[in-house]
Amino acid sequence: MTRVARSTRGPEITSRRERAEIEAYLRWLADCLDLKDWRVRLSDIPATEKTSAAEVEIIDNRRAAAVHIAADFRRITQVEQRHVLVHELLHCHTKAVADMVLAAGSESVLGSTAAAIFEAGYRNAEEDLVDRLAQFIAPRFPTRQEWSANI
Numbered sequence: 001m002t003r004v005a006r007s008t009r010g011p012e013i014t015s016r017r018e019r020a021e022i023e024a025y026l027r028w029l030a031d032c033l034d035l036k037d038w039r040v041r042l043s044d045i046p047a048t049e050k051t052s053a054a055e056v057e058i059i060d061n062r063r064a065a066a067v068h069i070a071a072d073f074r075r076i077t078q079v080e081q082r083h084v085l086v087h088e089l090l091h092c093h094t095k096a097v098a099d100m101v102l103a104a105g106s107e108s109v110l111g112s113t114a115a116a117i118f119e120a121g122y123r124n125a126e127e128d129l130v131d132r133l134a135q136f137i138a139p140r141f142p143t144r145q146e147w148s149a150n151i
């Protein structure tokens, strides 16, 4: 999940053509991020949290991910879009660690209250890690606009 402030200017809804371009760019970024063996697609279902620019849904043990972008994704800048997509893709690399850590801190191991605190702490730490990595990695790639001008 990535939170980014949005402008209220311009049309909110992303066109079908623009969605296709975002999906092709997402695929290209996934290849660059060593996710060539993953099936990565742009979901038709928007991100569920109102404050999220995007969310990723990873299908367990299938190397498959669906990225859900917010309905108003097009209202964030190209640089922010690149950051958000890289951030979501990096979660594919942290999924196995998350699964192990969260299993070790599950309700059956810790009890429900401690497990909830543990999970919230882990999720915050993972978000911080993934976002810091995305801040470092994303600027190494062209924005979607720069990328699409060169294909």
Ligand SMILES: [Zn+2]
Pocket (backbone or CB within 6 Å): 001, 002, 087, 088, 091, 127, 130
């Ligand atoms: Zn995230």
